[in-house]
Amino acid sequence: MTRVLRLICPFLSVGLLASGFFLGRLIWFAAFLLLIGVLWMIGLSLHWAMVSPLGMLTIYVAASIGFFLDLSPIYFIPAAIFALLAWDLAGFYDRLSLASPDDDILTLEKRHLTRLLPLALGAVGLSALALSFRIKPSFEWLVILVLFTVWVIGKVVGWLLKTAG
Numbered sequence: 001m002t003r004v005l006r007l008i009c010p011f012l013s014v015g016l017l018a019s020g021f022f023l024g025r026l027i028w029f030a031a032f033l034l035l036i037g038v039l040w041m042i043g044l045s046l047h048w049a050m051v052s053p054l055g056m057l058t059i060y061v062a063a064s065i066g067f068f069l070d071l072s073p074i075y076f077i078p079a080a081i082f083a084l085l086a087w088d089l090a091g092f093y094d095r096l097s098l099a100s101p102d103d104d105i106l107t108l109e110k111r112h113l114t115r116l117l118p119l120a121l122g123a124v125g126l127s128a129l130a131l132s133f134r135i136k137p138s139f140e141w142l143v144i145l146v147l148f149t150v151w152v153i154g155k156v157v158g159w160l161l162k163t164a165g
Helices: 002-023 027-045 051-068 073-096 105-133 139-164
Strands: none
Touching (some): 002 027, 002 051, 002 105
16 A cells, blocks of 8 residues: 555645646746656655655745745645655655564554544645635744644654554
8 A cells, every 4th residue: 555655645746736837837847847756756666765855855845936936825735745745655665665574564554544644634624724714923923833833743743652662
């Protein structure tokens, strides 16, 4: 399952991002992103170690450019989420290849995907909520929200480490 998903996520990420730039009439940039996507797929199939981090970085930089150019964010946010999922699944697939023959790989995959799915759905839901409200918070509120987010992430990671160990 992870083998297939690690190829689908970059495809969706690059496709959404290229669609956003194509609809913004930046056709050459969209073609460049499609070329990056093809190289990402080739790198994944050849097991290049650095292709997923570089692909994710490229997607995030391109999505930032799209936001800066005031293009529709409806394509860029899911593209960034799919890039993050692709990076995570590629790393997980590489770690699974190091598993011993005695390990139950299907259970490991199932556990990883069950933890990953709520995070991805939550990110999509919060992004949709943020896009629908269009609130312009002050700098102080942004600092408070960042600190709160870091605190919550620390609590979640601590809880996950406790339950995994």
